[in-house]
Amino acid sequence: MAPWFTNLLAQPAEGVILIALLLGGGLILGYAIRTGVPPMPTGPTVRRAMFDFLPERVDGTVYDLGSGWGGVAVALADRYPGNPVIGIELSPLPWLWSRLRLALRPRPNLIFRRGDFLTMPLGDAGAITCYLMIGAMTRLAVKLSDELEPGTVVVSHAFALPGWEPETVAIVRDVGSVWVYRYVAGRSVASSRVNEQGDGA
Template sequence: MIAVGAALLAVLSIVWHSWRNGISPMPASGPVRRAVAAELLRLGPRGSAVEAGSGWGSLALHTARRCPGWRLIGIENSPLPLAVSRLLARGQPGMRFMRGDLFAYPYEDADAVICYLYPGAMNRLAPLLRQHLAPGACVISVCFALPGWTPARTVVCADLYRTPVYVYVR
């Protein structure tokens, strides 16, 4: 009975946060994860990156493994995906997941921001990143363009959806 109650609570938590956020946590495909890691490495061997809305953590964790000189912070407001992310990140150097609001996070110290969001969130995030990111900082956006920004390049992934990864420089 306790297991059923816990499972129901977990499902309700995911449904509530998905409704509140406007999207459910979605894992990135392998080609997308590899493209994001490659873009960080193009910026240099080390730096600080933030994944805004890290969900289950698969994108940030893959990136941390492929980019060992980078420090990554995943920001997530949904408790269950955050707990799973933290569990999976145990022992992963340079990787930290925190509970927070991606629209209130101070991005000033980030060399790169990684986004796999949805159009409404990108609309809200675009002016915040323009205001808070340092000149030269990079935004790597999976699937959805950053309104009002011109990408420096666009990578098309070799996955089922030919997912675009937009790379912007502030």
């Protein structure tokens, strides 16, 4: 064991903090490897573009799949105060953080659930947002095709739904270029409209 590490552990407070950080980082990494989806936050510019793709009114539950640290789900709850909003996250630390921020500033229409959204029913969805990776999107595409009612809007940050034709695509100029996709269940769009949005979007 490195001397600096041994010396740090000899200091009770610093040692506890270091061990907690190592365990927390290892837990996040482990779940990222397991799910193929690291808990990455969505920046404000991309979030605005995603919300531009959402309808003004939604009939049903609003889901944020892979809700991570809870930022998008909280914003969804504020946008749709009359709808139940559910953030679903499997990784325990981001989920706990989301629960903490909700406890500190409650939204009565918002719930954070810990679990695998691929095993949860989504048929009551009126709108869905997600920021996942291609492996999860491939599995999700099949599930949504089977469960969603026609007209349900799905907005994805960065990754497309395989086998689905997007109704609209935006290229957001943020840190590099980020693609945002809007899908509507039950529709097959022959060609997509591509919008380019900058930092002021």
